[in-house]
Amino acid sequence: MTASKSQKKLQKRRSIIEAAVKVFAQKGFYNAKVTDVARQAGVADGTIYLYFKNKDDLLISLFEDKMELILQRFHSRLHEITDPLDKLKEMIDVYFELIEEDKDLADVFQVELRQSTKFLKDYHNEKFLNYLNMIADIIYHGIDYGFFRSEVNVHVVKIMIFGALDELARQWILGADDKYNLEQAKEEVKQILVSGLIKF
Amino acid sequence: MTASKSQKKLQKRRSIIEAAVKVFAQKGFYNAKVTDVARQAGVADGTIYLYFKNKDDLLISLFEDKMELILQRFHSRLHEITDPLDKLKEMIDVYFELIEEDKDLADVFQVELRQSTKFLKDYHNEKFLNYLNMIADIIYHGIDYGFFRSEVNVHVVKIMIFGALDELARQWILGADDKYNLEQAKEEVKQILVSGLIKF
Amino acid sequence: MTASKSQKKLQKRRSIIEAAVKVFAQKGFYNAKVTDVARQAGVADGTIYLYFKNKDDLLISLFEDKMELILQRFHSRLHEITDPLDKLKEMIDVYFELIEEDKDLADVFQVELRQSTKFLKDYHNEKFLNYLNMIADIIYHGIDYGFFRSEVNVHVVKIMIFGALDELARQWILGADDKYNLEQAKEEVKQILVSGLIKF
């Protein structure tokens, strides 16, 4: 009984987060009203506060929950690949898949995630660091296997890669231009990164 | 007389923008109050509204004015360089110089501007496109001179480069980690991009 | 339950309108602060905005609600009278009764409503037209019964009558002079109008 209750609670918590993703993506965190999220989730305003401490907490929880899922996805798709180049390429594929799959979620990646870093200086953004480290691990793996230049500054490169992918995604989402599709972007990025990292 | 008058007006406009950069960087756009900006600029609240339509307009004006200066800086530093690799490298140098020179401005560009829905979505961002095109021109120049692979998808690459630089800057500004200094980042980025673009 | 709920809402809406009548009459629409109305109604400032879109809407709603009641009063008092002269006289009696009963409401109608440009010009005033038409109907009735001159320009006369009553009410309310009481005014008006309209 307690189990089913907590099951139900989790369910509702999730549906509020889902609503928040949608609303925050559409209006931005600051312009989104708690009422908007409540209406989207089909609950009363007050109900939000039974599941989250306040609006800020909702953003953080949203971020953590979603990031968790994303990290799982990366892990499950990458952990069996041993070839370093394949691993890097697969990571890029998974990234663009995620973007294509859920534009709203992508927006969370693009904008809210950014904010949250600063937003709460105290809040230590562990999930995001895990994400960056996953990229770092791919590079380290490539260096260990002798595919990538050993003098690569992994810390810098992981940020570079994240930034590059991120910005391509943003431009695609904003639809500011239709001069490229994600497929082309994907291939070009792979090409540049592989050439940039590989040892001759 | 008219000249000195409009000179004075421009002066004040500029000082309000300078104040806004400082305040927005410190508190974030949404948490910064118009009063804060006014106090920082040493003017009355109402004065802000003699120079800007509203708070959003202040942010956008800030962006446009500053971007203008930045583009000028890039132009004056790059237009005489003909060697494609030097041109790319110099662009990266200028970029990081700008970041180092004015951390507050960098913060507003990197973080606060991303938060303004209006800015991101509604506002048609000509100055930003000019910036991206400047990067594109450097690549085209390299291709023309036969230094870069001719099949490079310039449109994708310019976004990649922008994103990579941007993210490195943001991470540095947020000071999330002090595992790298800008000097290291600069060199690593040059290395990767040159290797990634160059024709063998 | 839904009924009692909406009952309660209506109750509060009404009490806000009642408070607005009092406050607007006392300070004038433009000088009255929303806070004043809220305090008078015993609610928080924000509550006003749960029931009315804005301050203007409060004034318009006040007018519509009250006018509705007034029209009902006229109707219930006049509809059974068939003698045209009695009908005209009763209308005048009811009018002055209303004024005497609620001086504050009268003031808002006579003075404050005139100030709201929006109200006077933009707002299409159906309720007010109903009111004028009620007067017109009384005249038509008198003409049909052969009591009033058949060549009377009803459209002009209804406005005249409205204006005359209205101004008498206003002067009485403003208390600019205490040279007459409503009773005297009532009789004089009846006398003049009847003599003015009657067929010999």
Add this chain to the structure above:
Amino acid sequence: MTASKSQKKLQKRRSIIEAAVKVFAQKGFYNAKVTDVARQAGVADGTIYLYFKNKDDLLISLFEDKMELILQRFHSRLHEITDPLDKLKEMIDVYFELIEEDKDLADVFQVELRQSTKFLKDYHNEKFLNYLNMIADIIYHGIDYGFFRSEVNVHVVKIMIFGALDELARQWILGADDKYNLEQAKEEVKQILVSGLIKF
């Protein structure tokens, strides 16, 4: 020299009042901004305050100046007429002439004048009383000459007449209906008032 200076001053004062009439008529006193009046008058904002103590004073001055002119007009047109009926009819003619001549001025009569009565309770509206008394004098004159019923309550009737004319003017100005022209209204009013007042 002092004379010509004060001549000039009067000129400018008058032009500011003229501007105020236009602006207040268009926007209403409360919605009109001092800047609007200044621009309309072709002077700087601050200049207004060289001629009037404040915005309220501008309204009062406007009212007094205009009322003065109006009273002069009535006087010059009525003082030579001795026949009471002609006098009453001429007054009505002059009234509608004034309305037709200057719609903006009419609006001042219709709306702003109203406000001013309450607007400043302290301010004793002498000019307006003069106006009402002019009407009263016409009635007294008619009674003295034995044309009008001697028991007429002049105080009430003067207000009635003012109200009736006023409302007809307002309805015509607002153009709410084009069901009557001023000519028709004029004749109807004369007819009713004469029949209402006359002694048999």
Add this chain to the structure above:
DNA sequence: AATGAATGAGATTTCATTCAT
């Protein structure tokens, strides 16, 4: 647990008025 009406602090913005030029 859920609701949603009510709260009230607080932010943006306006505009009458002043005063240095």
Add this chain to the structure above:
DNA sequence: CATGAATGAAATCTCATTCAT
């Protein structure tokens, strides 16, 4: 005398959060 940029008090309205039902 005239100007108009600057002021800053003050008002409307919003919205995160609470709490009685």
